[in-house]
Amino acid sequence: MYTPQFTITNRILKFIGTIESAKEVIENSPLVPAWEAKFREDAMVRTVHHGTHIEGNELNLTEAEKVLAGAKIVGRERDIQEVLNYRNVLKFIESYDKQELSEEVLKHIHELTTHRILAEEAVGLYRKTQVVVKNSATGEVTFRPPPAVEVPFLIVSFLTWLNATSAEDVHAVLKAGITHYEIVRIHPFLDGNGRVARAAATLSLFRDGYDIKRFFSLEEHYDREPVPYYEALQSVAKLEGNITGWLEYFTEGLAIELTRIKEKVKSLSTDLKLKKSLGGQPLALSERQIKIVEFIQENGFLQNKVFFELFPMISEDTVLRELKDLMKKGIVKKEGSTKGVRYVLRT
Numbered sequence: 400m401y402t403p404q405f406t407i408t409n410r411i412l413k414f415i416g417t418i419e420s421a422k423e424v425i426e427n428s429p430l431v432p433a434w435e436a437k438f439r440e441d442a443m444v445r446t447v448h449h450g451t452h453i454e455g456n457e458l459n460l461t462e463a464e465k466v467l468a469g470a471k472i473v474g475r476e477r478d479i480q481e482v483l484n485y486r487n488v489l490k491f492i493e494s495y496d497k498q499e500l501s502e503e504v505l506k507h508i509h510e511l512t513t514h515r516i517l518a519e520e521a522v523g524l525y526r527k528t529q530v531v532v533k534n535s536a537t538g539e540v541t542f543r544p545p546p547a548v549e550v551p552f553l554i555v556s557f558l559t560w561l562n563a564t565s566a567e568d569v570h571a572v573l574k575a576g577i578t579h580y581e582i583v584r585i586h587p588f589l590d591g592n593g594r595v596a597r598a599a600a601t602l603s604l605f606r607d608g609y610d611i612k613r614f615f616s617l618e619e620h621y622d623r624e625p626v627p628y629y630e631a632l633q634s635v636a637k638l639e640g641n642i643t644g645w646l647e648y649f650t651e652g653l654a655i656e657l658t659r660i661k662e663k664v665k666s667l668s669t670d671l672k673l674k675k676s677l678g679g680q681p682l683a684l685s686e687r688q689i690k691i692v693e694f695i696q697e698n699g700f701l702q703n704k705v706f707f708e709l710f711p712m713i714s715e716d717t718v719l720r721e722l723k724d725l726m727k728k729g730i731v732k733k734e735g736s737t738k739g740v741r742y743v744l745r746t
Contacts, residue, residue, distance in 0.1 A: 401556040403577050405643045414650035415572055421657035422611050428664045434689065438614040438660070443467075443489055446601075449622035450594055451481045458482060480515050485594060487511045492602040493613060499562045500578075500602060502554060505587070508598050512591040525550045526589045541633060544586035553585045561603070571607035575600040576649035580642055583632055597621075614660050620652040666696050687713070687721045692730065692744070700734075700741040 448456075448463035456478045458466065465472050466482045488511045495504070510523030525547070532542035545553060561578060569577070579600035586592045597617055604610065621628040631648035638644065684692070687710065694709055695701050701709075706718045722742055725731040732745045 401553075401560040401581070403560075403581075404641045405573075405577075405646055406641075408643060408647060410647045411573075411643075411650050414647070414654040415570060417654040418572055418650065418657055421654070421661035422609070424661045425611055425614060425657070425664050428667070434664075434667060434684075435612060437689070438612065442614050442616050443486065445616040445619050446489060447482055447485045449616065450485055450597055450618035451478070453618065453622040453625055453628075454481075454593055456481050477516060484512055484514050484516065485598075487514075488594070488598050489601075492598055492605060495602060495605070498606060500558060500599065500606070502551075502558065504602075505554065505558075505582075505595065505599065508602075509588050509591055509595050512594045512598070513588075517590055521589045525554075525587050528589075530586060530589065532586075541629075542586075542636075544584065550585060550587045554587055557581050557585070566607040571604060571609045572650055572653060573646055574607060575603040575609070576646045577642065578603045579649065580632065580635060580645050584635070611657065614664075615653070615656050617653065617656070620656055667692065684725075685721065687718070688725055691718075691721060691725065691742075695731070695742065695744050700743045702741055703738075 444460070444464050444467060447467060448458070448460045451463070452458070458472075458474055458478045462472050462474060463482050466474075466479055467486055472479070488508055491508065491511060497504075506523040506525075513522050527547050529547060530544060531540045532544075533539060534541050561574065564574060566574065579596050582596035582599055583592060588595065601617060627648065631645050634644045635642050690709065691701060694705075701722075703715065706713075706715050710718055722731060722733075725742075726733065729745055731742050734741045734743055
């Protein structure tokens with residue numbers, strides 16, 4: 400039976416501590432519920448774009464966002480299809496409510512990933528031939544996965560371990576990192592293995608209660624600096640199967656992503672005084688109010704003269720009504736009088 404080889408290092412402990420701290424802030428911030436749709440949409444777009452871009456997709460973030468919104472763009476048909484496919488993968492793992500990760504689920508993720516991209520006989524099915532991973536620049540073989548005949552046995556062995564291992568036995572973040580690496584190592588499919596591995600890692604986190612409101616994107620960290628990502632994956636073979644170095648890299652990446660989100664969430668929550676004054680209750684803010692709060696946080700204050708710049712199609716009276724409601728909720732206060740009026744966050 401599969402048994403991962405790794406050591407819990409001080410670096411791993413530090414990063415998991417950072418992750419736990421960020422998770423706590425994100426899940427308990429009083430303003431977060433009003434922003435949930437926006438944060439989730441942003442995370443979905445970033446995950447889809449970076450998760451396909453790292454595999455060679457040529458669409459930029461704006462183009463991917465337009466495709467996901469249903470707009471027509473000029474681009475390779477394959478690139479557009481990959482973006483649509485990966486969105487469907489995310490929708491599937493978000494709605495998956497069973498505890499076990501089975502072969503059928505893994506194959507279905509692959510089917511969604513490669514829809515209209517691979518030949519039908521390769522979609523959702525394990526590879527039947529040997530494949531190699533090459534350096535795109537030099538042509539050098541950088542990774543030779545196990546023979547095709549071993550794939551079903553290796554997958555079953557790994558999934559047996561994964562489904563029998565609770566988050567109390569192995570931390571949820573480490574389980575996700577192990578899932579990511581092991582699917583990449585086995586390389587069960589002809590194509591799309593990286594996307595399947597990253598999606599399965601995310602699903603593993605969700606299953607263990609680490610969806611963290613679905614605000615995060617694992618893929619962006621890898622795509623920003625792909626060389627360290629691939630080096631971390633390849634380091635395991637050089638260490639005779641020990642995945643400690645990979646897990647350090649994986650936990651660091653999630654810690655960086657969640658810290659970034661935590662800081663944004665904290666800024667949107669203003670401060671602990673606000674939470675205390677609200678009794679910890681979430682606020683329901685309109686999209687315009689969210690934009691107002693964000694503007695004040697970035698610029699320190701808001702004045703009437705920039706209303707049109709902020710809301711070019713909205714009347715001044717409407718903006719003033721939004722501000723009045725924010726003042727009533729104790730988020731914003733007015734300073735000065737007449738033309739010198741400024742709106743600032745209440746502290």
